[in-house]
Amino acid sequence: MTNIRLLTPDDTPQYVTIWRKALVEQAEYFRIALADNPAQDIPTRFGNDSFTLGVFSNGSLKGSVSIERDSRIKFRHKALLFKMFVDGELAGKGVGRALITQAMDLAAQVDGLRQLYLTVLASNRRAIHLYTSLGFVEFAHEPEAVLIGDSYVDEIQMVHFLNGKHSEKILNT
Numbered sequence: 001m002t003n004i005r006l007l008t009p010d011d012t013p014q015y016v017t018i019w020r021k022a023l024v025e026q027a028e029y030f031r032i033a034l035a036d037n038p039a040q041d042i043p044t045r046f047g048n049d050s051f052t053l054g055v056f057s058n059g060s061l062k063g064s065v066s067i068e069r070d071s072r073i074k075f076r077h078k079a080l081l082f083k084m085f086v087d088g089e090l091a092g093k094g095v096g097r098a099l100i101t102q103a104m105d106l107a108a109q110v111d112g113l114r115q116l117y118l119t120v121l122a123s124n125r126r127a128i129h130l131y132t133s134l135g136f137v138e139f140a141h142e143p144e145a146v147l148i149g150d151s152y153v154d155e156i157q158m159v160h161f162l163n164g165k166h167s168e169k170i171l172n173t
């Protein structure tokens with residue numbers, strides 16, 4: 001049985017374990033390297049505008065996604081969606097879609113928050129398909145942004161406006 005809930009500090013040991021494994025075994029999907037941050041603690045505060053959701057299967061953490069609102073006065077309408085991952089054993093079953101949908105629903109309830117943005121490697125067709133199907137649109141494309149192994153990979157930045165209107169505008173221009 002799978003369930004999705006907000007992570008608390010008590011979930012840190014499981015979180016650290018799955019992310020250390022993911023960053024090594026699926027390094028080609030991530031812009032961060034384990035060596036840059038070996039601790040891999042839960043990266044967000046435990047509030048309503050900075051949180052990490054986890055998906056559990058039979059009590060074990062199998063994936064997560066984080067939302068971090070910008071705290072600066074002039075940027076508080078924006079939040080970063082990052083560190084999205086679902087364990088391979090659950091992949092392709094709609095779990096990633098459920099996880100990010102719940103994160104978006106929680107973000108939509110945050111007063112004054114208008115947009116979610118994210119960065120994804122241009123080679124990650126599966127994640128781009130998922131984000132696009134949920135209303136994220138590309139607004140920037142950085143060539144050769146990341147060095148993965150001995151290949152330079154482009155990065156795409158995407159945005160989702162929580163009221164929907166601006167995303168339609170970007171798509172129509």
Ligand SMILES: CC(C)(COP(=O)(O)OP(=O)(O)OC[C@H]1O[C@@H](n2cnc3c(N)ncnc32)[C@H](O)[C@@H]1OP(=O)(O)O)[C@@H](O)C(=O)NCCC(=O)NCCS
Pocket residue numbers: 026029030084085086087090091092093094095096097098119120121124125126127129130133
């Ligand atoms: C990306 C990821 C989170 C998706 O999680 P998931 O549980 O497998 O996703 P879902 O099953 O909910 O949906 C996957 C969607 O991608 C589609 N998909 C699967 N493989 C695909 C591929 N190679 N190319 C394009 N789309 C693909 C599926 O058909 C599905 O779309 P649909 O609902 O329209 O049919 C997960 O695969 C993952 O953790 N990947 C490695 C880490 C990663 O890439 N993280 C994102 C970093 S930005």
